[in-house]
Amino acid sequence: MTDEGIPGEVVEVEVLKEKKNYTEAKTLKVLESSPHRKEPRCGHYKTCSPYQYIDYELQAMIKKEQVSEMLSHNLKLTGIDPVFRPSPDKWHYRNKIHLHIIRTATSANAAYHVPGTHDEFIRVTECFLVSETVNSLIKSVVEIISSGGIDFVEEIEIREKSTRDKILLIMYGNRKTDTDALRESFKPLGNAYPLCGIVYINRRRRLSHIVSGSDFLEENIDGLKFFIGARSFFQINIPALEILIKDMKKLAFPGEVKTLADFYCGVGTFGMLLASKVSHVIGVEPSGDNTFFLKKNILANNIKNFSIHKGTSEQWAGRILKEKIDLVILDPPRVGLTDTVARALSGKPVPHLAYISCNPSTLMRDLKILLGSYKLKHIYIYDFFPHTPHIETLAVLER
Numbered sequence: 001m002t003d004e005g006i007p008g009e010v011v012e013v014e015v016l017k018e019k020k021n022y023t024e025a026k027t028l029k030v031l032e033s034s035p036h037r038k039e040p041r042c043g044h045y046k047t048c049s050p051y052q053y054i055d056y057e058l059q060a061m062i063k064k065e066q067v068s069e070m071l072s073h074n075l076k077l078t079g080i081d082p083v084f085r086p087s088p089d090k091w092h093y094r095n096k097i098h099l100h101i102i103r104t105a106t107s108a109n110a111a112y113h114v115p116g117t118h119d120e121f122i123r124v125t126e127c128f129l130v131s132e133t134v135n136s137l138i139k140s141v142v143e144i145i146s147s148g149g150i151d152f153v154e155e156i157e158i159r160e161k162s163t164r165d166k167i168l169l170i171m172y173g174n175r176k177t178d179t180d181a182l183r184e185s186f187k188p189l190g191n192a193y194p195l196c197g198i199v200y201i202n203r204r205r206r207l208s209h210i211v212s213g214s215d216f217l218e219e220n221i222d223g224l225k226f227f228i229g230a231r232s233f234f235q236i237n238i239p240a241l242e243i244l245i246k247d248m249k250k251l252a253f254p255g256e257v258k259t260l261a262d263f264y265c266g267v268g269t270f271g272m273l274l275a276s277k278v279s280h281v282i283g284v285e286p287s288g289d290n291t292f293f294l295k296k297n298i299l300a301n302n303i304k305n306f307s308i309h310k311g312t313s314e315q316w317a318g319r320i321l322k323e324k325i326d327l328v329i330l331d332p333p334r335v336g337l338t339d340t341v342a343r344a345l346s347g348k349p350v351p352h353l354a355y356i357s358c359n360p361s362t363l364m365r366d367l368k369i370l371l372g373s374y375k376l377k378h379i380y381i382y383d384f385f386p387h388t389p390h391i392e393t394l395a396v397l398e399r
Contacts, residue, residue, distance in 0.1 A: 005030070010031040010032035011030050036055045037053060043125070044123070046122075048112055049129060050388065060086055063084070064082055074364040085247070087239070087385075088240065089386075095159060098156075101145060108145045137193050140188075141189070155172040158170070159228065169199070179200065198211040219238065221245070225297070229289050232267050232289055248270070253327070254352070254398075259323070261321075263329065281303075282307055283309065314341060318344050327354065330353070342369040346373045346374075347373075349374055349399040350399060373399065376396075
């Protein structure tokens with residue numbers, strides 16, 4: 001295994017570890033390069049998208065082969081050919097970027113955290129995963145922080161609407177701040193960028209302060225309006241999300257579905273987009289911030305058949321599954337399902353199950369339990385994060 005070698009290349013390596021069935025090594029030098037090798041666009045690519053040195057076609061093949069191998073090796077499932085959905089946009093696809101502010105004696109700079117470290121950073125002058133407008137805004141924000149004596153801002157986050165006409169700027173620090181002073185310092189940005197709001201979050205006190213405008217961004221997907229808060233989770237790649245939604249509507253509704261349970265529902269993305277196809281949606285969400293915007297989104301779209309169960313999926317799974325549920329949607333964090341949720345779904349299987357995963361390893365672990373009560377009907381791969389090793393999947397199961 002190499003860190004930046006491409007299949008078919010001749011490379012000089014340093015062996016790091018010898019195992020019975022494989023060897024771990026580090027690439028020192030490429031002696032004969034692959035035609036699939038590309039010149040990375042971002043100077044900091046190892047921190048934001050470490051597959052930039054591989055052309056997109058090979059990236060897609062690698063990701064599909066990884067999922068196929070996991071299905072065969074981990075679950076002993078053969079003859080399943082995962083469907084790969086490429087990202088509509090290969091560059092500038094991210095609607096959110098989160099950066100640290102690092103300082104020298106004379107200036108401030110935006111930086112990514114170096115993966116695997118606690119205190120190492122690499123400067124970012126331009127990232128090709130976000131839009132040109134966002135890159136320009138990053139430079140403007142850093143200039144204001146450098147020249148205005150704003151020494152308490154430690155991180156910035158920029159969220160951009162998929163139509164590129166609205167931006168929410170979020171700043172993080174651990175100190176109390178003068179909101180009026182911040183508003184005055186960042187006032188010039190309002191004339192240069194389509195800012196819908198600027199928010200400062202004091203992490204120590206867990207308080208949000210609206211510097212100007214609003215503390216949320218509005219997104220429109222498949223005819224519905226979504227309000228996304230400064231601390232809300234939302235998908236990074238909206239065009240790819242729209243493809244996933246279209247597939248889910250087609251794949252997860254082979255028969256009559258009246259009641260849908262949306263575990264880990266966040267601000268209501270999947271449950272709301274599928275609400276028109278069912279009689280009742282039950283959403284489960286523990287976060288106060290997410291629940292606030294979930295309620296706001298339900299009202300904004302005049303959805304009458306969505307009920308909210310505030311709390312964790314672990315707290316609610318057993319009780320909800322005692323009811324007649326036709327379809328369960330799962331969209332857990334990278335750690336996947338807890339044993340409590342997986343066992344509840346396996347012990348009381350529902351007719352249809354749609355599992356959206358951002359981590360194939362935990363998906364395979366959970367499927368080992370679920371496949372005792374379900375059969376895998378479809379598995380689709382979505383490239384939400386081109387030029388990175390990240391893989392998003394949709395597994396559709398039936399009782």
